[in-house]
Amino acid sequence: xxxxxxxxxxxxxxxxxxxxxxxxxxxxxxxxxxxxxxxxxxxxxxxxxxxxxxxxxxxxxxxxxxxxxxxxxxxxxxxxxxxxxxxxxxxxxxxxxxxxxxxxxxxxxxxxxxxxxxxxxxxxxxxxxxxxxxxxxxxxxxxxxxxxxxxxxxxxxxxxxxxxxxxxxxxxxxxxxxxxxxxxxxxxxxxxxxxxxxxxxxx
Amino acid sequence: xxxxxxxxxxxxxxxxxxxxxxxxxxxxxxxxxxxxxxxxxxxxxxxxxxxxxxxxxxxxxxxxxxxxxxxxxxxxxxxxxxxxxxxxxxxxxxxxxxxxxxxxxxxxxxxxxxxxxxxxxxxxxxxxxxxxxxxxxxxxxxxxxxxxxxxxxxxxxxxxxxxxxxxxxxxxxxxxxxxxxxxxxxxxxxxxxxxxxxxxxxx
DNA sequence: GCATAGACTGACTGTACGTTCATTTGACTG
DNA sequence: CAGTCAAATGAACGTACAGTCAGTCTATGC
Numbered sequence: 017x018x019x020x021x022x023x024x025x026x027x028x029x030x031x032x033x034x035x036x037x038x039x040x041x042x043x044x045x046x047x048x049x050x051x052x053x054x055x056x057x058x059x060x061x062x063x064x065x066x067x068x069x070x071x072x073x074x075x076x077x078x079x080x081x082x083x084x085x086x087x088x089x090x091x092x093x094x095x096x097x098x099x100x101x102x103x104x105x106x107x108x109x110x111x112x113x114x115x116x117x118x119x120x121x122x123x124x125x126x127x128x129x130x131x132x133x134x135x136x137x138x139x140x141x142x143x144x145x146x147x148x149x150x151x152x153x154x155x156x157x158x159x160x161x162x163x164x165x166x167x168x169x170x171x172x173x174x175x176x177x178x179x180x181x182x183x184x185x186x187x188x189x190x191x192x193x194x195x196x197x198x199x200x201x202x203x204x205x206x207x208x209x210x211x212x213x214x215x216x217x218x219x
Numbered sequence: 220x221x222x223x224x225x226x227x228x229x230x231x232x233x234x235x236x237x238x239x240x241x242x243x244x245x246x247x248x249x250x251x252x253x254x255x256x257x258x259x260x261x262x263x264x265x266x267x268x269x270x271x272x273x274x275x276x277x278x279x280x281x282x283x284x285x286x287x288x289x290x291x292x293x294x295x296x297x298x299x300x301x302x303x304x305x306x307x308x309x310x311x312x313x314x315x316x317x318x319x320x321x322x323x324x325x326x327x328x329x330x331x332x333x334x335x336x337x338x339x340x341x342x343x344x345x346x347x348x349x350x351x352x353x354x355x356x357x358x359x360x361x362x363x364x365x366x367x368x369x370x371x372x373x374x375x376x377x378x379x380x381x382x383x384x385x386x387x388x389x390x391x392x393x394x395x396x397x398x399x400x401x402x403x404x405x406x407x408x409x410x411x412x413x414x415x416x417x418x419x420x421x422x
Numbered sequence: 423g424c425a426t427a428g429a430c431t432g433a434c435t436g437t438a439c440g441t442t443c444a445t446t447t448g449a450c451t452g
Numbered sequence: 453c454a455g456t457c458a459a460a461t462g463a464a465c466g467t468a469c470a471g472t473c474a475g476t477c478t479a480t481g482c
Contacts, residue, residue: 023459048439059461061442070440079344086352093355099363104409106359110385111405118389125390141282143394149289150396152296156309160302173407176391177384182313184383186321187328191346193353193379202314204376206307211414226429251469262431264472273470 028066031056035077040119047074081120088113150175166210181205231269234259238280243322250277284323291316353378369413384408 034056039047049070053060067073092109094102114121153175160166185201188194194201237259242250252273256263270276295312297305317324357374364371388404391397397404 049441050439060440061462062460064441065459075345079348082345082348086348086355089352090355093359095362099359099366099368100413102359103363103369103413106356107381107385107409107412108405111388111401111408114385114389115401118393121386121389122393125386125393142278142285145282145285145289146394147396149292152289152293153309156296156302156305159298160306163302165302166306169411170407172396173404174411176396177387177408177411178310180383180387180390181380182310182317183324183328184380184387185314186317186324187383188379190321190325190328191349193350194376198314198318201376202311204373205314205380206310208372208377208380209310210303210306252471253469256432263470264432265430267471268429 024066027058027062031058031063031066031073032077032080035073036081036120039074039077039123044074044123049073078124081117085113085117150179153178178205178209181209227269230261230265234261234266234269234276235280235283238276239284239323242277242280242326247277247326252276281327284320288316288320353382356381381408381412384412 031052035047035052038051038055042051049060049063052073053063056063063073067076089106089110092113093106097105150172154171157166157169157171157174161168161171182205185198185205188201189198234255238250238255241254241258245254252263252266255276256266259266266276270279292309292312295316296309300308353375356378360369360372360374360377363369364374385408388401388408391404392401
């Protein structure tokens with residue numbers, strides 16, 4: 017690798033890291049080329065020596081971030097462990113990696129889906145609607161617990177996870193990771209969720 | 220209610236519906252006041268008679284959309300059914316309601332987290348990283364199936380849902396719906412996921 | 423049928439921000 | 453040390469878009 021290529025790679029890395037820090041701090045909406053340039057301690061023009069457009073820069077920053085995290089998960093795997101232990105470690109590793117990338121992930125997960133600050137009038141209203149819905153689902157679960165129909169589990173936690181599976185099913189369709197109709201996932205989610213929390217999960 | 224109030228409510232509803240249609244079609248980024256005005260067949264200025272800022276408009280449109288969906292879920296509930304059946308119906312109802320609001324939800328779930336078109340160079344690259352990761356997790360699950368350690372389940376589906384639970388845990392913290400450290404969720408997810416798919420889920 | 427209020431309009435303004443490019447810097451060469 | 457050239461700079465430009473407001477339209481009351 018020539019000297020120029022080393023410098024180029026160093027600059028690119030520096031700019032991408034800066035972009036990710038800016039995204040974490042200001043959210044997707046608030047990420048401007050000026051801010052990235054300031055954070056990377058280079059002039060605005062310099063960024064355009066390495067990236068054609070702002071979009072290209074932001075996309076590269078996000079994809080590179082995900083790539084690094086995926087690589088870290090892969091590196092944590094030990095195929096020689098017994099299968100269940102391997103899955104357990106896989107989950108724990110992902111948790112660890114996620115939490116050390118919290119700020120970055122935040123912009124992908126909430127920050128920009130709505131560009132809402134949690135501590136603001138609309139943010140609180142949004143959360144009131146959402147929390148109300150979760151409370152309702154949790155109350156149905158609590159009712160089932162009281163009837164001994166499912167095992168004792170934190171109903172708020174379970175309600176939230178159920179919601180994640182439901183929106184996840186839709187997301188999976190939208191990402192074209194599954195082409196069967198949405199309805200056919202319903203039974204699969206029921207099965208996964210219920211067998212996970214039912215008192216008598218054995219057939 | 221006076222005549223003026225009726226007209227006002229009608230206008231507000233009309234504008235909010237238009238905003239949601241624009242959001243669905245152009246994504247959060249591409250939602251401009253001009254487009255909403257055109258879609259609602261009113262002048263730009265009219266929108267500012269009912270909403271102080273664009274942010275207020277967008278927030279109202281999103282929150283109203285969520286509110287309507289939450290109300291629909293609530294209306295579908297029948298507390299007289301047995302608990303497990305009630306949960307089952309709850310899940311199915313949410314699936315139904317989600318799919319009839321697909322376009323709207325899309326902007327909240329993916330469209331704008333990254334403002335990426337799925338069918339584009341960066342979109343494909345993004346998906347390649349993500350799909351690669353899912354393939355890896357699925358292969359671990361497949362391995363466990365082959366060893367008879369977990370029950371037969373679509374490994375791609377399970378891998379995706381596991382990922383949803385993991386990012387869900389983070390999202391739950393970020394939304395301030397749980398304050399305990401992220402790590403303490405790890406065991407709960409392991410439990411929910413494994414007991415859901417393990418061959419021998421009974422203690 | 424005229425007057426008045428206020429709902430509605432859309433051309434206009436200000437600005438934030440992505441992108442460009444003429445100029446400067448500084449590392450390397452002979 | 454002078455000459456060369458790519459890398460870097462940041463002022464300037466163009467555009468898209470949120471927000472404004474002077475003017476028009478329409479309904480209601482007299």
